[in-house]
Amino acid sequence: MNLEKVGARITKIMAQKGISLEVLAERTGLESGFLKRLQEEDIYPSLGPLLKIARSLGVRLGTFLDDQISEDPLIIRKSDRKGELSMLRAKDRPVASRFYSLGRGKTDRHMEPFFIELLPESGKEIKLSSHEGEEFIVVIDGEVEVVYGKKTHRLLAGDSIYYNSVVPHHVGSFGDSAASIYAVLYFPE
Template sequence: MAKSKVGKRIRSFREEQELTLDDVAERTGLEVAFLQALEEDEVYPSLGPLLKVARALGTRLGTFLDDQISEDPLIVRQTERAEELSMLTGKDKPVSLRFHSLGKGKSDRNMEPFYVEIYPDSEPQSLSSHEGEEFIVVVKGEVELVYGENRYVLGPGDSMYYNSIVPHHVGAAGDEKAEIYAVLYFPE
């Protein structure tokens, strides 16, 4: 499924439940303008708000990315990866993260696996938090993980497993693009 369909799928779930943007804003604590941009502009500032929207609509985050149900093992060839989400540093600002779903098509999954390209960002980023856990492995470059009041720099082959309820931010640690594999778990 092309990334342009994610916002349409969110809108579809919202409309099926006969919810307005104001209803979803009240359930999530997010601004109506943000929710409208989410449905129309296809920009995502972090996974935390997307998770809030999924929960407000009574579904899991991966539902917005799924396009098929498969009973067979899910295999995603490197050459078949498609960018699913691009997270911006802010509206009309450069992309800082590109997410490639590695679980799309497995509808009953409990984890969200991604291959993520992390681009350098000169602006300081705010920390986000959400229920669940995250596991990342650095493939290329250096990654900075701000976790609570601590800062960690990870290189290729390094990994980190952490509770995502603690405010955190993952970004490139220098002026070069970094690449990671990330597995996110969101409890029901």
């Protein structure tokens, strides 16, 4: 199993395509300092910036997650899940969530399914993100707060939400306890 980190994969793809850090920053609208930090440290941005990077490099978001090719059907056992993505809240802030890809290895996929652990948020300053596509979320455990545009929704275990992810949004645990969700993201080709 290839455990190459997302920063290393981005660097490798940039080298293959002859794209400099400055060009990638210009194409994505992201700061070059942020991209350099992403390349050098074991961190993952939220899905919005990661999607911008994928699009700018001409690859699927899954390219940063895939480590082996599987045949249909793809089965991911709960015992085989590994915390592979830890998304930052903001610069120099603790990790906000842990993503476990449930589609890793299926190279012809059109959706990105995840099991996500949402960690309690310290401080209420949240940054909304937006990107092309749609998201479908089911709360498994805990209480989840979804900021969607100017509205805030609280979801409990068993609740779901489906939305257009072009609208600025944020998904996080509510209160002092962690929460867990299944999320399926769709990005148009």
